[in-house]
Amino acid sequence: MSEFTPARLEILHAAAECFMEQGFHATSIDVVARRMGATKGRVYHHYPSKVDLFFDVHRLGMDLLFSAVEPARHAPGDALEVLAAMMKAHALAMFEHHAFESVVVQGVQLHRFGALTPRQHQELEALIATRDQFEALFKEQASAARRAKLLANVDVSIAVKTLLGGLQWSLIWYRPEIDDSAKNRERLAEAMVRTLLLGLAARA
Amino acid sequence: MSEFTPARLEILHAAAECFMEQGFHATSIDVVARRMGATKGRVYHHYPSKVDLFFDVHRLGMDLLFSAVEPARHAPGDALEVLAAMMKAHALAMFEHHAFESVVVQGVQLHRFGALTPRQHQELEALIATRDQFEALFKEQASAARRAKLLANVDVSIAVKTLLGGLQWSLIWYRPEIDDSAKNRERLAEAMVRTLLLGLAARA
Numbered sequence: 338m339s340e341f342t343p344a345r346l347e348i349l350h351a352a353a354e355c356f357m358e359q360g361f362h363a364t365s366i367d368v369v370a371r372r373m374g375a376t377k378g379r380v381y382h383h384y385p386s387k388v389d390l391f392f393d394v395h396r397l398g399m400d401l402l403f404s405a406v407e408p409a410r411h412a413p414g415d416a417l418e419v420l421a422a423m424m425k426a427h428a429l430a431m432f433e434h435h436a437f438e439s440v441v442v443q444g445v446q447l448h449r450f451g452a453l454t455p456r457q458h459q460e461l462e463a464l465i466a467t468r469d470q471f472e473a474l475f476k477e478q479a480s481a482a483r484r485a486k487l488l489a490n491v492d493v494s495i496a497v498k499t500l501l502g503g504l505q506w507s508l509i510w511y512r513p514e515i516d517d518s519a520k521n522r523e524r525l526a527e528a529m530v531r532t533l534l535l536g537l538a539a540r541a
Numbered sequence: 542m543s544e545f546t547p548a549r550l551e552i553l554h555a556a557a558e559c560f561m562e563q564g565f566h567a568t569s570i571d572v573v574a575r576r577m578g579a580t581k582g583r584v585y586h587h588y589p590s591k592v593d594l595f596f597d598v599h600r601l602g603m604d605l606l607f608s609a610v611e612p613a614r615h616a617p618g619d620a621l622e623v624l625a626a627m628m629k630a631h632a633l634a635m636f637e638h639h640a641f642e643s644v645v646v647q648g649v650q651l652h653r654f655g656a657l658t659p660r661q662h663q664e665l666e667a668l669i670a671t672r673d674q675f676e677a678l679f680k681e682q683a684s685a686a687r688r689a690k691l692l693a694n695v696d697v698s699i700a701v702k703t704l705l706g707g708l709q710w711s712l713i714w715y716r717p718e719i720d721d722s723a724k725n726r727e728r729l730a731e732a733m734v735r736t737l738l739l740g741l742a743a744r745a
Contacts, residue, residue, distance in 0.1 A: 363656070496736040
């Protein structure tokens, strides 16, 4: 909905951390302003309510995932190597934008809470549609790999949900304060992609 | 902490649904009592606070996972087939106890919120330790598969986190109201396990 101007980006970064650490319900515009060392007025100037702020954090979180994965779609190699590059880019983006992506996950759960105005509900539907588009990128690539006879005999839809789950669950166990070197992130991302692509079972 | 008496189980089932649908913050003892068509007093008689109620839902959620996976540890077959049986049992338990397992996931997030008394913090630590023990079951089995030369060349710790993520993420996309036939659950569980064990890439 809104443009990500520098003034807004500063607010969104602070808000993402507050939402991640305290959850949606315990966070307020006041809490976000304090985190920034700013007045409440400065936040309200850009975001009329906490829900609007949450939705923009969610929207930026999705933008960051698309920005990471889109270039990988043009990686060199066969359809499976491209899928691997997309998965790795996704994993690295989850590590790099830990706070934003934690909020993206909260967004799904929030959907269940139900206490939204009709306009906010509509915005949430749009965000969920974006999530479906993101999943569709991986489904398309997995289907391309299938056409090239590079894919195992799996149900593409369930396999893609499973692989995205394997990558996205890292939000739960990844600790940015411990694992924040670029080298360590590479290692974790590659290990996850390897497990998902090649499986746990030894290959003959 | 508490025994799961029939009276408590009734409360815990209602509470799991409320926590799942509305989240921790929007749920109250009053909401849970209304869901049961009971008085608040009946709930307070067993649970002095919402946090205590939440922790017991979490504890039962973990118990249900252990009860599902423990028998699978003695499934017939080699170490990898046993791992597959454990994964399938885990997946089916996530479907069957959807509300409780959603709360187990919220529990992790809650850990970040911080607003707990020292006693409650201690209880949360105990619950988290139980989660680690659960993960350890899968690590042990994967290590047994490695010793039997049945495992791919993966980092066991990251591979287990990835496989548990692939299974547990089904909480996000599984819709009990659509997919609730036993046959459909079997199909979903087997497709997830197959993807994780054999990988997305075709085997030569």
